[in-house]
Amino acid sequence: MRVLDDIDEKIDKATKLLQGGIKEESLGHKDKAKEYYFAAYRLMLEAANASPPDLKKKRLDQCNIILSAYQRVNENRTAPAEEKTSDRISEGEALLEEIGLEKPEIPKVTFEDVAGLDDVKNEILGKIVYPMKFKELSQEYNIQFGGGMLLYGPPGTGKTFIVKAIANEVRARFINVNPASLYSQWFGMFEKNISKLFRAAALLSPSIIFFDEIDALVPKRDTSNSDAAKRGVAQLLNEVGGINSQKNKNLFIIAATNNPWEIDEAMLRPGRFDIKIYVPPPDIIARKKIFELNMAKVKQAGNIDYNLLAQQTEGYSGADIEFICKKASQNVFMEAVKSGKQRQVETRDLLDVIGSIKPSIDADLLSKYREFAGF
Numbered sequence: 622m623r624v625l626d627d628i629d630e631k632i633d634k635a636t637k638l639l640q641g642g643i644k645e646e647s648l649g650h651k652d653k654a655k656e657y658y659f660a661a662y663r664l665m666l667e668a669a670n671a672s673p674p675d676l677k678k679k680r681l682d683q684c685n686i687i688l689s690a691y692q693r694v695n696e697n698r699t700a701p702a703e704e705k706t707s708d709r710i711s712e713g714e715a716l717l718e719e720i721g722l723e724k725p726e727i728p729k730v731t732f733e734d735v736a737g738l739d740d741v742k743n744e745i746l747g748k749i750v751y752p753m754k755f756k757e758l759s760q761e762y763n764i765q766f767g768g769g770m771l772l773y774g775p776p777g778t779g780k781t782f783i784v785k786a787i788a789n790e791v792r793a794r795f796i797n798v799n800p801a802s803l804y805s806q807w808f809g810m811f812e813k814n815i816s817k818l819f820r821a822a823a824l825l826s827p828s829i830i831f832f833d834e835i836d837a838l839v840p841k842r843d844t845s846n847s848d849a850a851k852r853g854v855a856q857l858l859n860e861v862g863g864i865n866s867q868k869n870k871n872l873f874i875i876a877a878t879n880n881p882w883e884i885d886e887a888m889l890r891p892g893r894f895d896i897k898i899y900v901p902p903p904d905i906i907a908r909k910k911i912f913e914l915n916m917a918k919v920k921q922a923g924n925i926d927y928n929l930l931a932q933q934t935e936g937y938s939g940a941d942i943e944f945i946c947k948k949a950s951q952n953v954f955m956e957a958v959k960s961g962k963q964r965q966v967e968t969r970d971l972l973d974v975i976g977s978i979k980p981s982i983d984a985d986l987l988s989k990y991r992e993f994a995g996f
């Protein structure tokens with residue numbers, strides 16, 4: 622039995638190395654990730670070669686999965702290679718155009734651009750990103766992935782932003798369904814358009830359908846009185862349920878809202894949007910990072926006291942902080958234009974703007990989310 626123990630040990634080690642590689646890759650440490658993947662590959666290959674025939678093939682398949690991860694990092698690709706399926710793509714794009722939606726792209730935002738929200742990121746990595754990147758492997762571990770995901774929380778906390786980062790991470794097209802842009806065009810055609818939308822998304826896979834402000838799209842049914850609207854919601858629920866029951870999927874459905882208590886409860890039942898994630902306002906560390914990320918884009922940024930700014934912005938959202946940085950830079954720019962003298966943006970310029978705008982998140986609002994989440 623010594624040989625078999627040895628094989629098990631190798632597989633065990635290879636799995637750990639693979640997980641290490643995934644982690645390093647997600648952190649952007651390409652060289653480290655490569656080392657991990659390569660070591661995992663070699664061990665798995667040794668294990669496969671020493672395995673009895675019935676297990677050998679399966680293990681060789683795993684070697685190939687690891688090797689493709691290695692190659693992906695090596696070639697500096699961020700995800701599985703895109704297939705050449707231009708017909709399928711253009712058909713999907715045409716369908717989206719018919720229902721008034723923009724041509725979807727793979728967003729440029731990455732997880733590194735998202736400050737804080739570590740719990741949210743981990744949940745998303747475990748439930749969407751890794752299972753989608755390492756499909757076969759996730760099946761080996763019986764990881765059930767997918768389910769519609771609902772992100773909820775105060776305005777401007779990075780919900781839309783993080784969904785774009787997910788799409789980037791899994792190289793999926795981001796199909797943005799924003800109810801504001803739909804209402805006029807979808808009037809009376811909701812049911813039909815929903816089915817077109819899901820057909821398009823399948824053609825465009827890997828893709829993410831993102832329902833922004835889902836509360837406006839599927840309000841509690843007692844508040845939406847028309848039969849057509851009710852049928853539309855039923856159709857949406859059907860489609861979501863259908864997608865979620867597919868095992869090997871390349872299509873994700875993510876919704877976001879500021880008002881989770883206003884959504885039709887049927888949406889939140891198991892098999893639908895049953896993964897609910899609270900996206901909280903940035904804590905002090907995240908606020909510091911958001912200031913830093915935004916000011917890093919400003920060439921004329923001086924020596925800024927980021928700790929002080931973070932302390933002074935309790936209750937301000939990520940979007941508020943982005944605005945503060947832009948406004949402060951704009952003010953100094955205007956001053957430079959008028960005076961003809963250039964100077965750097967300083968801490969005091971940012972503090973001035975902070976003093977002039979109110980935080981968008983207050984304790985009352987937070988307690989409403991707490992109540993909804995039951996904590």
Ligand SMILES: Nc1ncnc2c1ncn2[C@@H]1O[C@H](COP(=O)(O)OP(=O)(O)OP(=O)(O)O)[C@@H](O)[C@H]1O
Pocket residue numbers: 734735736737738774775776777778779780781782783877878879903907911914938939940941943
């Ligand atoms: N955690 C964060 N890290 C970095 N930037 C952030 C973060 N949160 C918000 N921002 C900045 O604020 C902007 C607005 O965020 P986003 O649109 O994702 O908020 P939201 O939660 O979707 O808001 P709403 O509920 O109003 O739709 C982003 O484009 C980003 O620049």
Ligand SMILES: [Mg+2]
Pocket residue numbers: 780781782833877
């Ligand atoms: Mg948003």
